[in-house]
Amino acid sequence: MRLIILFSILFSFSNLRCAQSEDNWKLIVLGIAQDAGYPQAGCKKSCCKAYWKGQNPKQHPTCLALLNNQSKEAWLFEATPDFKDQMRALDTLGYQLSGIFLTHAHIGHYSGLIHLGREVMGTKTIPVYAMPKMKSFLENNGPWSQLVSLNNIELKELKNEKSVRLNASTKVTPFLVPHRDEYSETVGFKIAGLNQTILFIPDINKWETWNKDLAEEIKKVDYAFLDASFFADGELPGRDMSKIPHPFTSETMELLQDLPIKEKSKVHFIHFNHTNPALFNSPERKQVLKKGFNIVKEGQMIDL
Template sequence: MSDAELVVLGTAQDGGLPHAGCLCRQCYAARLDPLRRRLPASLGVVSDSGALLVDATLAFAEQIYRLWQARPLKAEPGERFAPPETVVLTHAHTGHYAGLWQLDRSVMAARGVRVLGSAAMIAFLKANEPWAMMEREGFITLTSLPLETAVELLPGIRLTLLPVPHRSEWGVDTVALHLRGPRSCVLYLPDIDSWDAWDRDIASEAGAVDLALLDGCFWEPFHIPGVPHPPIRQSMERLAEVAGSGKTRIAFTHLNHSNPVCDPTTPEAREVAARGFHVAQEEERFPL
């Protein structure tokens, strides 16, 4: 068996970079230069036993291609490549799950892709179209996972869903993912309202893993009512000791298009690096 790897498939907030309707400096630059684009936050795990996708974003088509390219074993290029066997969803905000529609008859006509999430997330999909119909017609299967319980999703790779506070609509909770492989442990936490509102201590959780990919939506506090996220500045203060220890790589992801750290040449991006933190990069890989 080859060693499993984690691959970063997207690093932007739900709307991506460039962002719909935006002419800010960064969106403008990203339209001119594809290398400055960032796809919405997503993650993949590949091993020679299969592939796992975390969240189904508006860039689903491109992200499953990146995931397929990262697979250690793949059939010779023919006319088609298969979608990942499993998709794990973090929550019911549209930017994180609606890409599932491309598994439907209208695009891929997939067979039985296993879609996993919390009990509330899966109940939400089963109760709403077109997701319920996609399951009835066999394109996907919808299965809930227990919270705070490790489940082996690929041989040697164990996943635990950790509930986190994040604006809940339609009664659906949000989960962070803890992934444990033979070589490393990873915390994936792209969306949270605030570190203080969590019943776990982010410094202890981040300190216990090798890689923490954390909500870096905004650089400064952002005062649009109903869109709370911990600003990167505050997170760096809270996690200074963990980053300083050198044991955990802390990388910010889920970056809003307006966030100056999207551009590696800004003073803010340089400050992140100078303080021992990282900005997640598209298609970065880590041993798992």
């Protein structure tokens, strides 16, 4: 049982070591679920009961890591509640945490920062990249402000559409997207390497509220990791889902249905709520794949 648990925590990453070269960048997926992961606390529905019965694997909150195979540095995209598991994956692969990029101030995207404090890792000036309101939120609210005052983290202010260069060939560009912005603005990221570019939008309101054309943005990149929190209306009985600020997976597929198959295949759905049936082996998941789209998997690696 202990071996099975350890294998799960490492996301089966160790078998990917041999595939890494000494002088390139890779992006690895460390989580694909919504903020609370899967299973979710307090859920008594069949979706989470299936996990406790051993029918479905655990899925961690959405997180990516950009890996430099020469320097062995790693940059996380999001600091999730499962930060320790995702850090363990980096440790197993032989990478050191060099920085964190945050999209916004919802719990699944920044609360893992607490592990950098003196009660746990006690890090020194780990760069944390955040937009102005997100930066101010961390500076002026405990316990996050203590990470700043004790120099556990060093906040780096991002600007809309302004790139952060990690070296001559690799850059990260934030861009504003509409979302529930109670405490901060929300961004997606464009992660560009020497050969490939990834669009990462884990949270957004309906696509029509964005000031960009999704289909055109997909054409500009090689991979598009897109918000798939809920599959369709009616998924949450008793709730008016028209008031939930996320595009349904079914809506995104309909919006992009006229794209050539080459462009559709760039779409990799991510950030699944525990209720989204496409997270599991289901007719809905098969529907996504049949239509030419993809679903992100934990442990998936992409050469940049």
